[in-house]
Amino acid sequence: MSRVPAHRSAKTKQWIKRQIPTVATGIGFLLLWELVARVIGNNRIFATIPYTLKQTLERSDTVVVRVMETFTSVFVAFILAVCLGVVLGMVVAELYTIRQMTMPLIIFAYAVPHPVLAPMFIIWFLIGGDITLLTFQNPAAYVLGSEMVRESTLSLAIDGVSTFGAWVGFFPVFLSTITGMNALEERFQHLGAVLGASRWQMVKYFRFWRAMPNITSSIKSTVQLSIVGVIVAEFIASSSGIGYQIVLAWKNAALGYMFGVVIVIMLGSYLFYQIAVWTLKAVTPPGSV
Structure with a gap:
């Protein structure tokens, strides 16, 4: 004991x-x-820490609500990017004809600067409508007594912001899955042939697990890219989330508030990254992460 x-x-x-x-x-x-x-010596050019704290705390309720909106979208974007990246990567890696047909298009799409596409994603979902998966009370409502926080609700939804974040975070997982599955050592291919393994069994028992270190490594990049994608979509073409607060701070020349919002994003991103890495370590075999 x-x-x-x-x-x-x-x-x-x-x-x-x-x-x-x-x-x-x-x-x-x-x-x-x-x-x-x-x-x-000028807070309108470079805000001091006390000035930043003052302006941020004055809008603390708004910051809490908006940061929860942003990271709810980040969660959806991250899950979409990982699931689609792994599944499509396995399909493309395994089917040679599809790989030859799609890879030029994927490389072309990846070469397009991502912020250019953000307004398109927003417009598409404004026309087609969002897909709401779950609506729930803002968790901060149980801690803060503000009326604004108590009345706020959050939605896990597939919308323009979350899909754009998924688009930005999709490529590392997708490409790493293809690379990892195609890197299976020759001795394992011979072993599968000797054992009479079918194509599906080779994927299930050999290729996927060979690609696991590549996938987990790319997922850590996808965490940050999903956050970047969501925030870029918010301050380019949305009116919600913490990204939009940067736009408002810029328009109102509230540099202290802008600095505070950036610090909040940094802290939230770090926390989300650590949770993702811890989850990966918990659900994957030792040595995968």
């Missing part, structure tokens, strides 16, 4: 040691930020 607490204590100490460089970097970033702001 005593070994278990000792093991946990050792793991906790090891985790704390690993976080020291991150914390030191964060403190250094804050010190540099405040130093530059003090040297410039």
Whole structure:
């Protein structure tokens, strides 16, 4: 019994040691930020930390509601990108004719600058309508007493913002799945032939698991790309989410609020990334991540 607490204590100490460089970097970033702001001496050009906190806290209810809207869309975009990327990547990797037909189109589509397409996704779903999967109360309503937060609801929906985020995050998973499945070592191909494995069995027991490290590595990139895609869609062609708040801060010349929104996005992105990596480690075989 005593070994278990000792093991946990050792793991906790090891985790704390690993976080020291991150914390030191964060403190250094804050010190540099405040130093530059003090040297410039103009909050309309480069906001100080106290000025940023003041303007952000004045709109804290709005920030909470909008950041939850954004990361609800990010969650949908991330799931769509991963599922479609893996499934279509497996199909294209396995069927040579389809690969030859589709790869030039995929390369061409990937070469198009993503922000150019954001208004198109918004327009398509404005015309066709959103697909709402689930509607629920904003979790912040159970913590904050603001009337605005209490009345806000969130929706897991396939809409213009989430599909554009999925489009941006789709390509790394898709291409990595194809690469990983086509990298199966020759000895495993011979083993499958000796065992009489069918094409589907080769995919199920060999090719997919060979591609797993590639897929998990690309999923970590997809986390960030999905966030980028959603926020770009929000401040280019949407009127909701935290991305739109950047546009409002720019129009109102509220630089402190803009800085605060950016910091909130950074913290939310870091948290979402850590949750995604932890989930990958929990559901995939050891060594895949």
